[in-house]
Amino acid sequence: MDNRVFIAQCDTYDNAKAAVDRVLHAFGGAAAILNGKKRVLVKPNLIMPRNPDAAATTHPAVVSAICAAFIEAGAEVTIIDSTGGPHSKAVLKMLYSKCGMEDAAKRSGAVLSYNTKSRTVSVPGGRVIQKVSLLAPVLEADLVISAAKAKTHSMMAMTGCMKNLFGCVPGMGKPILHGKYPNRPDFAGMLVDVCETVKPGFAILDGVWGMEGAGPTGGDPKHLRVIAGGFSPYTVDLAQCHLMGLRLDSVYTVAEAAKRGLAPDSPAQLEWLGDNPAPLRTNFLPAVKHKGDIVPTIKESCIGCGDCIRICPKKCMELKGKKAVIFAQNCIRCYCCHEFCPVKAVALE
Numbered sequence: 001m002d003n004r005v006f007i008a009q010c011d012t013y014d015n016a017k018a019a020v021d022r023v024l025h026a027f028g029g030a031a032a033i034l035n036g037k038k039r040v041l042v043k044p045n046l047i048m049p050r051n052p053d054a055a056a057t058t059h060p061a062v063v064s065a066i067c068a069a070f071i072e073a074g075a076e077v078t079i080i081d082s083t084g085g086p087h088s089k090a091v092l093k094m095l096y097s098k099c100g101m102e103d104a105a106k107r108s109g110a111v112l113s114y115n116t117k118s119r120t121v122s123v124p125g126g127r128v129i130q131k132v133s134l135l136a137p138v139l140e141a142d143l144v145i146s147a148a149k150a151k152t153h154s155m156m157a158m159t160g161c162m163k164n165l166f167g168c169v170p171g172m173g174k175p176i177l178h179g180k181y182p183n184r185p186d187f188a189g190m191l192v193d194v195c196e197t198v199k200p201g202f203a204i205l206d207g208v209w210g211m212e213g214a215g216p217t218g219g220d221p222k223h224l225r226v227i228a229g230g231f232s233p234y235t236v237d238l239a240q241c242h243l244m245g246l247r248l249d250s251v252y253t254v255a256e257a258a259k260r261g262l263a264p265d266s267p268a269q270l271e272w273l274g275d276n277p278a279p280l281r282t283n284f285l286p287a288v289k290h291k292g293d294i295v296p297t298i299k300e301s302c303i304g305c306g307d308c309i310r311i312c313p314k315k316c317m318e319l320k321g322k323k324a325v326i327f328a329q330n331c332i333r334c335y336c337c338h339e340f341c342p343v344k345a346v347a348l349e
């Protein structure tokens with residue numbers, strides 16, 4: 001277990017490159033992290049096509065800085081993610097364009113992947129799943145870097161470097177797993193299994209601006225002023241949890257990682273490097289106030305697009321009079337509908 005986490009105070013994305021370079025330097029620099037490896041896959045959080053200012057996705061300045069550092073160290077760097085909807089070239093094109101990844105790739109020299117193939121692989125030592133389908137470019141990389149966004153999350157309470165890797169499961173594979181593991185601890189266990197299969201070689205958190213409240217897509221940007229990183233995504237997650245003022249036992253993924261001995265169970269046991277985290281600590285409003293037992297409701301602002309209906313793993317939603325309705329008795333409280341509504345019309349109150 002590597003308990004080191006580097007904290008770089010970063011007030012604005014104009015300084016993202018300097019902050020990312022400080023993080024990498026603390027671990028020997030990009031060349032040392034590569035350790036002879038060539039093909040690097042950077043996995044940002046591109047949950048849906050959103051402008052970077054919405055704080056739902058990893059900022060292009062952070063992605064570009066990571067890519068540039070590894071390219072300079074001699075690597076071939078590819079960027080990819082997959083939303084919870086269909087995983088197609090057209091969707092990727094829209095995603096990259098809207099999230100600023102075209103610009104990040106152009107500035108750094110990285111390649112945006114449009115490879116939509118995937119493969120089912122076994123999960124070594126899987127506790128919840130024994131097999132999982134993963135994006136082919138992830139499986140073909142020598143080194144995967146989780147480049148996450150600091151956000152609250154309606155189902156897991158928080159999303160960071162470990163949860164970010166759920167995006168390595170292609171498209172509609174994600175709602176299927178939601179439907180299979182509706183229980184939160186099981187879902188967190190599945191996420192750890194995915195992370196252990198992807199085995200990222202480094203993890204960097206974009207917490208310059210995070211998201212509080214109705215995350216991972218419907219909340220509000222909050223200034224956290226941090227770029228953090230380390231070899232272990234679990235360690236960086238634990239630090240993130242502390243920085244966002246979230247209770248450790250409320251974050252299922254962090255609790256599961258600690259239970260498996262993959263991370264300490266207290267931020268006091270982390271080896272904090274870089275800037276002092278104490279003045280940076282900022283309390284984030286949680287995504288769900290009642291610990292995930294609320295059936296979502298549909299607001300008047302619903303535009304009847306049907307995105308929630310297509311994503312709902314239990315098929316317990318339909319359109320009535322051009323508005324979505326939820327059949328509460330079958331709802332598993334996965335909050336996929338909340339996550340994917342483009343106009344924030346799904347309430348968790």
Ligand code: SF4
Binds near residue numbers: 316317332334337338
């Ligand atoms: S209604 Fe929403 S929260 Fe309930 S199962 Fe469907 S997607 Fe999940």
Ligand code: SF4
Binds near residue numbers: 304307340344345
């Ligand atoms: S995704 Fe949002 S806007 Fe679209 S139908 Fe569902 S609730 Fe309405």
